[in-house]
Amino acid sequence: MTGTIYIGISGWRYKPWRGDFYPEGLKQRQELAYASRAVSSIEINGSFYALQTPERYADWYAQTPDDFVFSVKAPRYITHVKRLKEIEEPMANFYASGVLQLKEKLGATLWQFPPSFKYDAERFEQFLSLLPTTWAAARRLARHASRGEPPAKSELPARTPLRHAVEIRHPSFTCVEFVELLRKYRVALVVADTAGKWPLLEDVTSDFVYIRLHGDQELYSSGYSDEALSHWAKRIRSWLAGRQPRDAHRVASAAPPRRSSRDLFCYFDNDIKVCAPYDARRLLRMLSLAEHLAVVPGEPASELPD
Template structure:
C-alpha cells in the first residue's frame, strides 16, 4: 500500500501574495483555482474563525482539481472559547455546516489548542470520544445542531466517508505519555508543529497519517525554509510515509511496537507573512518528485529572495 503525500499551504487569501505568488491582475475569485494547481492540498482556515456555509464549501469543491484534498481547521469556538466544555451543540453545528460538500476532497480535520490550554486527561479523553470517525457518526452528531443550522441538506453526509482528526498543542503539560496513548487509542494524529522553538516540537506517530504544520523555523510565520531545511523535511517525510521514524525523532513516549507499512502525509506551510509559504510548499513538492503533475504557471513559481 503506497502513501498519499499532500503538501500545501494554510489558507490562500493573503494580500501580500497578490502580484507575487498570484499573477498580477488575477481576480480574487480565481486565487483558489490558481493555488490548487500549484500545490496539491490546502488547509482551510476560515472555518477556524467562523462557521462556513454549504454553498461556500461547494464552491471550493468546484474550484479545485478532482484529485485535490482540503484539510479543515475546526472552530476556535470549541477549542479556545468553550475550551472543550459543553461542546455537544458547537460540535454538531460544525458538522452540520456543510463541510461534506467537499465530498471526496475532504481530508483531515485540525483541532488547534491555544498556549494557555493545559492538558486535562479526563476532559481531553471525553473530547476525543466525541470526534466522529466516519460520516455516519458525523450525521448522528449533526442532529444535535442549533435550529438555524438545520438547512435542507444539513444531514446529507455519506455514512461511509472516513474522517481523520489531528491535534495541535501549544502547552508543555501535554508532554506526557498519557496524552500520546490517548491519541493512539482514538487514532488521532499528533501534529508535528515547527514553530521556531516557541511551542513544543513533537514527532510521536499516533495515527495512520502524519500531519505537519510548518510555521517557520527561524522566525514564526515569516521566515522561509532554506534548501537544507527543506531537504531535512523531505527526508523525514520519506521515512514517515514508510511508517518509520528518524533516528533523532523528538518523542514524548519511547519507541515501541512495530511500524506501519505506509502512512499518508499532510504538510502545510504557514509562514505566509513574507510570501514564503507557497514557494516553500512548491519546492518541497519538487524535492519529493510530486510537482510534475501540477498545472502551475512556471514563471509565477520561482519564488522571491
C-alpha cells in the same frame, strides 16, 4: 510501498500574495482555483474564525481539481473559547455548517489549541470520544445542531473514515499519557515546527501524519532553506514508508506498530512574507511531486474557473 502525500499551504487569501504568488490581474475569486493548481492541498483557515456555509464549501469543492484535498481547521469557539467544555452543540453546528460538502476532498480536521490550554486528561478524553470517526457519525452529529442544516445524504459510503489531528502548544502535553490517549482514539498528533516557540513532538499516533511548518527561524514569517527542506523531506519519506526517523522527538519510548505505509499532510503556515507557497513548491519538487501540477507560482494560468 508508500502512502499518499499532500503538501500545501494554510489558507490562500492573503493581500501580500497578490502580484507575487498570484500574478498581476488575477481576479480574487480565482485565487483558490489558482492556488489549488500550484499545490496539492490547502488547509482551510476561515472555518477556525467563523462557521462557514454549505454553499461556500460546495463552491470550494467545485473550484478545485478532482484529485485535490482540503483539510479544515475546526472552530476556535470549541478549542479557545469553550476550551472543550459543553461542546456537544458547537461540534454539531460545525458539522452542520457544510464541511461534508467537501465530500471525497475532505482530508483531515485540524483541532488547534492555544498556548494557555493545559493538558487535562479527563476533559481531553471526553473531547476525543465526541469526534466522529466516520461519515455517518458526522451526519448523525449534525442532526443535533442549533445552527446550519443537516447534510444531505452523502454519495460516500457511510463507513468512510474521518481523520482528526490535534495541535498543542502547552508543554504539559509532553507526556506519555497524552500520546497514548491519542493512539487510543487514532487521532494524529500534529508535528508543528514553530521556530522553537512551542513543543515539537513527532510521536506517530494514527495511520497518517500531519505536519505544520510555521517558520524555520521566525514564527509565521521566515522561509525554509534548502537544507531545512531537505531535513523535512527525509523525515517525510520515512513516515510515508511507515517508519519513524531515528532522531524523532518522541515523548513515548514505545513506537507505534510499524506499517507498510502512512498518508501524510504537510502545510506551510509561514505566510506573512509570502514564503509559504514557494516553500511548498520547493518541497514538492524535492519529493518529485511538482511535475503534475498545472500552475507555476507567479505565472498566469489559463482555463481557471471564473
